[in-house]
Each structure stands twice: as structure tokens, then as C-alpha cells.
Amino acid sequence: MEYIKAFIVGGAICVIGQILIDKTKLMSGRILVLFVVLGAVLHGIGLYEPLVNFAGAGATVPLPGFGYSLAKGAMEEVDKMGLKGAFTGGIKSTAAGITAAIVFAYLAALIFNPKAKD
Amino acid sequence: MAKYLGRQTIKFDLPPSIVSTASTVGPKEGKGPLSSYFDVVLHDPLWGEDSWEKAESKIVKKTIERVIQKGNLTPEDIDYIFAGDLLNQLTASTFGIRGLSIPFFGLFGACSTMAEAISLGAMAIDGGFANYIVAEASSHFCSSEKQFRFPLELGTQRPLTASWTVTGSGAVVLGKYGPSPYVSYVTSGKIVDLGVKDPMNMGAAMAPAAADTIIAHFEDTGFTPNDYDLIITGDLGSIGKELTLQLLRKNNYDIENIYTDCGIEIFDPVSQDTHAGGSGCGCCAVTLAGYLYKEMKNNKWNRILFVPTGALMSPGSIQQGESIPGIAHAVVIENNWS
Amino acid sequence: MSQIQDMKKEYSKMVEELSPKSNLLRDSARAFWVGGLICAIGQLITNIIKSFGYNHDEASMLTTIILVFLGIILTGLDIYDSLGKYAGAGTVVPITGFANSIVSPAIEYKKEGYVFGVGAKMFTIAGPVLVYGTIASVAVGIVHYFFK
Numbered sequence: 001m002e003y004i005k006a007f008i009v010g011g012a013i014c015v016i017g018q019i020l021i022d023k024t025k026l027m028s029g030r031i032l033v034l035f036v037v038l039g040a041v042l043h044g045i046g047l048y049e050p051l052v053n054f055a056g057a058g059a060t061v062p063l064p065g066f067g068y069s070l071a072k073g074a075m076e077e078v079d080k081m082g083l084k085g086a087f088t089g090g091i092k093s094t095a096a097g098i099t100a101a102i103v104f105a106y107l108a109a110l111i112f113n114p115k116a117k118d
Numbered sequence: 119m120a121k122y123l124g125r126q127t128i129k130f131d132l133p134p135s136i137v138s139t140a141s142t143v144g145p146k147e148g149k150g151p152l153s154s155y156f157d158v159v160l161h162d163p164l165w166g167e168d169s170w171e172k173a174e175s176k177i178v179k180k181t182i183e184r185v186i187q188k189g190n191l192t193p194e195d196i197d198y199i200f201a202g203d204l205l206n207q208l209t210a211s212t213f214g215i216r217g218l219s220i221p222f223f224g225l226f227g228a229c230s231t232m233a234e235a236i237s238l239g240a241m242a243i244d245g246g247f248a249n250y251i252v253a254e255a256s257s258h259f260c261s262s263e264k265q266f267r268f269p270l271e272l273g274t275q276r277p278l279t280a281s282w283t284v285t286g287s288g289a290v291v292l293g294k295y296g297p298s299p300y301v302s303y304v305t306s307g308k309i310v311d312l313g314v315k316d317p318m319n320m321g322a323a324m325a326p327a328a329a330d331t332i333i334a335h336f337e338d339t340g341f342t343p344n345d346y347d348l349i350i351t352g353d354l355g356s357i358g359k360e361l362t363l364q365l366l367r368k369n370n371y372d373i374e375n376i377y378t379d380c381g382i383e384i385f386d387p388v389s390q391d392t393h394a395g396g397s398g399c400g401c402c403a404v405t406l407a408g409y410l411y412k413e414m415k416n417n418k419w420n421r422i423l424f425v426p427t428g429a430l431m432s433p434g435s436i437q438q439g440e441s442i443p444g445i446a447h448a449v450v451i452e453n454n455w456s
Numbered sequence: 457m458s459q460i461q462d463m464k465k466e467y468s469k470m471v472e473e474l475s476p477k478s479n480l481l482r483d484s485a486r487a488f489w490v491g492g493l494i495c496a497i498g499q500l501i502t503n504i505i506k507s508f509g510y511n512h513d514e515a516s517m518l519t520t521i522i523l524v525f526l527g528i529i530l531t532g533l534d535i536y537d538s539l540g541k542y543a544g545a546g547t548v549v550p551i552t553g554f555a556n557s558i559v560s561p562a563i564e565y566k567k568e569g570y571v572f573g574v575g576a577k578m579f580t581i582a583g584p585v586l587v588y589g590t591i592a593s594v595a596v597g598i599v600h601y602f603f604k
Contacts, residue, residue, distance in 0.1 A: 003499055006492075006496045006498065007492035007493065007495060009495070010491055010492045011487070011488035012492075013549060014492070014545045014546045014548075014550070015484045015487050015488050015545070017491075017544075017545030017548060018480075018483050018487035018544050018545035019484065022477075022480045023480070028553075029557070029584060030584075031545070032549075032553075032554065032584075032585045033589075036589040037588050043596065044599060055495075057495050057496070057498035057499035057502055057516075058495040058496075060498070060516055061523065061550050062550050062551070063550070063553070063554060063585070065551070066551065066554065066585075066589060070589050070590065070593035071593045071597070073593065074597030074600070077597065078597045078600050079604070083598065086597025086598045086600075086601060089593070089597060090589070090590055090597065091590060091593075094589075096517045098586070100524040101528070101554065101555050101582075102558070104524060104525050104559070105528055105559035106562065108529070108559045112532035112533075112563050114260070114269065114270045114563050114566075115271070116144075116145075116259065116270065117259070117537070118146050168567065264564055268560070269561045269565075270537065270564060271531050271532075271560035271564065272557060272561075273531075273537050273539055273543075274537075274548070275483070275541055277478065278475075278476040312463060312464050312467040313468060314467075319471065319475060322474075326467065357474050357476070361470060361471065
């Protein structure tokens, strides 16, 4: 059951992205920015956490989940250590993903070359 | 010496001859409908080089060497090269020909470059400043994507209005004397901008320029569509072609029966998934050097209007929200002139 | 002046009419099943990790790392761009797409060197995501401080 929930919610978030791509001619980079900010704001007003509880990876794997993690980290750090937590919590809670992306991308650049399309 | 005809057109006293042509294309173009017309079809888009930019320069160099050789000439016989490409500061052209020791004019007309090169080269010859010139233009899908769009490995969808940059180089030698076909008239284009901002719909951005130049050509010369066997624009693709036809109809010119576009001819949009069609400086250059030249030699057509179009934007101008200025240069190529 | 504006308006209508539209239904269906599948795979990975005794937070952190790794490997093997062509937002929106947007310029600009090529270009596409995500998180944190 939880796989079906993850599938449907995750798929639905992607469909929203697809509608934006097809209808607005926004480049995918802008849509990613929009989604990350949206995830952070939705968590700020308490709306994203219920979605994560319901759909698990269906809500955390898409980009709004990244915004959610950033905002959640910032809010938790604020609770623990006051205002300065707003500056440390976000990146701290997402450090694993960002670091993994940098390190693996670097290694991939060492190994792989771009290939032409046909 | 009445060379001026109207605002934008000149007629050559002694139309320069297209002495020889050469074309080199990438693997995808080699699978397209015009495949058999090209001199060299590469199997590897890198051609043994280690970057797309170096590969494009090698394509330029080899194509120019070939066109000179096919004209039974040597580099010393060539007075000027007029050439251009899409890369920043024309590095594909300049790096390609830096070893050739031939005086060089670098041109940027985006996908209209080939007509710009032929126009200026023919003027140089008819003006008495040269006996032989080389006109050349090139583009490479991978170097263009890298510079203008996205990294090749980025997972994106191309909109249906997007075109596919041709990998290839086409070159011609123009000579003061020589066999047919000849370059007899040139109508130079103005910049036309009707406010299209979508870089994924360049055919729409360039169509007004194509229509403007074609109309100017008819008005300046007094010719009508009936005077041509073929009118072929460059790189408008399927959407731009329709737009051009509609714009011309509004001005009471109907060219539908004799009209096509290089970007449409070079790929099969269904089996090759190229969407609107081919584009890039190389597209109309290889179409001219391969398909058009050879079929004129076969007398399939005896008089054509070759109208490459260019979209004169940069990635920066797009980000700043500027619309895309278009340009089109028309060249009359004919087997018999009087 | 207004004549030019009218021409532009009229032309933009012509362009609109003649430009083929994307097939939204088909595109959305593809985005749905591929994007959904990636999320379901993420759920599977999380559950497997949890079965080894990791808590929920550790498991989702490791899931992120694994998905990023998969996105990068599939990019390097020249597979992710074809997936993206098929699935559109279905491969752009999941975290694997974020990884793809970081590694693809890194590979593309290798020839410009490891510092100004790979190093500098790595975040040309994903950089804005980090910039705006970080700013949003700080803003949410500050608002949370005053209004909790």
C-alpha cells in the first residue's frame, strides 16, 4: 500500500511539473526552483509534513521534498538554538544529498565523456 | 555598369561561376534523405578529436581543402575565404583555417551565413578584387547545444517547435570564369524582428525576414515566382515555412508550388525525430553544396532563389528578455544568364 | 509605432496557430508513471535500509544518497537523457533529476578543465535551486522563530 501511495503522490507532483513545462514554456531549471521554494513554504505553513506522512518517498523524492527538508532543518534548528538556527539548519539537514551530488558528479566527470545524440 | 536594382538588390555584370562545391556531414545527416548528395559522411561526430569544437574545426578545414582540390586549384589560387559558424568569436572557422594561409573574412549571420559569404564573395569577384574565393559555413549539433542550449546528457524534452542543428560544413569556390551554375543576383536582407522571443521556435522568429527579403527581391528585380524553378529558404523548418508562405500570400505572392526549405529537406522529421527540421549554418551550406548544386548540374532546376535565414540572438540576449531579430539573404543561382 | 505593434500582435497570433502543441495528456501520463515509479523505488530503498535497523531519518538520508548516485550513473552511461526525453518532468522533478542537472554540465565542460570547467560549470543549472532553496529555508526559519 505504501508503494502505491508513493507512486501516486510522486507521480502527481511530476504531472504538475509536466503541465508547467508544456503550458508555460518555463525551462526545467525554473520549475525546479519553483518546486524547491514551494516545498519549503508549504512546510513552513504546516502543509507538507502531512503529505510526507501519507506518501513517504512519494513526497520526499520529488524536488519539493528537498525544499521540505531544507525548511524542516531550519525550523528544527531554530527550536533548538534560536534564530541562528535559521542559518545552519537548512543545509545541515540536506548536506548528505548535496555532498553526494557534488562528489559523485565529480567522479562521473572524471570517468565519462558526453555522447552525441542521434 | 548598372549594378544597383532597387534598395537591396545588385545584379552582377559578369556573374561568378560556382567552380566546385564540397560538403561534409555528421552521422545523423548521413542517414537523412539527402545522404547520397554529400561528399563525406562522418561515422563519428568527434572525428577522432577530443572536443566538439575541435571536431567542427576539423570539418571546416577538410571541407575547404576538398573544395579547393575539387576545383583543381591550390590554396595559393584562392584570394579570400568568406566563412562563419555559430560558436563564440567564430572559433570553429578560424581554428579550422588557421593553417591555410589564405586571407580571411569571418562572418556571423547565424544560419544565413552561407548566403552572406556567397554574396560578399561574388561582389569581390565581380568588383574585380578577386579571381577565386571560397565561401563556407559550418555548424555542429553538439557544440551548438553546449553553447546555446543544454549539456548533451541533461534529461530534457525538446518542444515540437524546436529545430535540430545540423553537423556539417558546406563550401563553394566561386570563380571569375568557369562553368555553370552562376551567381547572378544578390538581395541582401535587413534585420526584421516581429517580436518572437521563444528560442525553441526559431523558424517563427526568422520567417518574417525570409518573407521580407523575398518580397524585396521581387520588387527590386521585377521577377515573379514564375521566373524560378525553385525557391528554397534556409533553416526555417516546417513552422517557419508555413509562416513564410502566409506572409507572402498577404503580399500577393504565391510561391507554394516551387517553395521548400533546407531544414525540411535535410531530415525526415518522423523517423529522425528532428521536430521542426534542421538548422545551423551548416544546414543550408551542405544542402547547397550537395543537393542543390548537383541537381542544378543535372538540370533538374535551372534557376533557383536560395534564401538562407539567420536568427541573430545570443543566450544572453534571450535571458535579458530580448526578442529574436531575423535576417535573410537571397542569392539567385542559374545555369544560363544573359 | 502602433502599426508595428499591431503587426507583432497579428504575427504572434499566426505563430500561435501554426506551432504544434505538445501532447499534454500523453506527456503527463509518461511523467506520472516514470516519476511515480522513481518515488516507489525510493520507498523500496528506504524500507530495505530500515530493515537493517536504521531509523527513519537515517534511512531517508541514505535513500537520497543512493538515488543521487543512481541518477549520476545513469547520466554517465548516456541513459538519463533518453529517459528524460521520454518522461519529461517525470525524470526532472525527482531528486535523480537534480543529480542529472549537476552531473551533465560537469561532464560536458570537462574539456574546459577541472577547475573552470567541471568545478565552475557543475552548478550552472542546479545552482539556482540551491540558492533559492537555501534562502527559502532561512526565511521559513526566521518566520518560524517569530511566529511559532
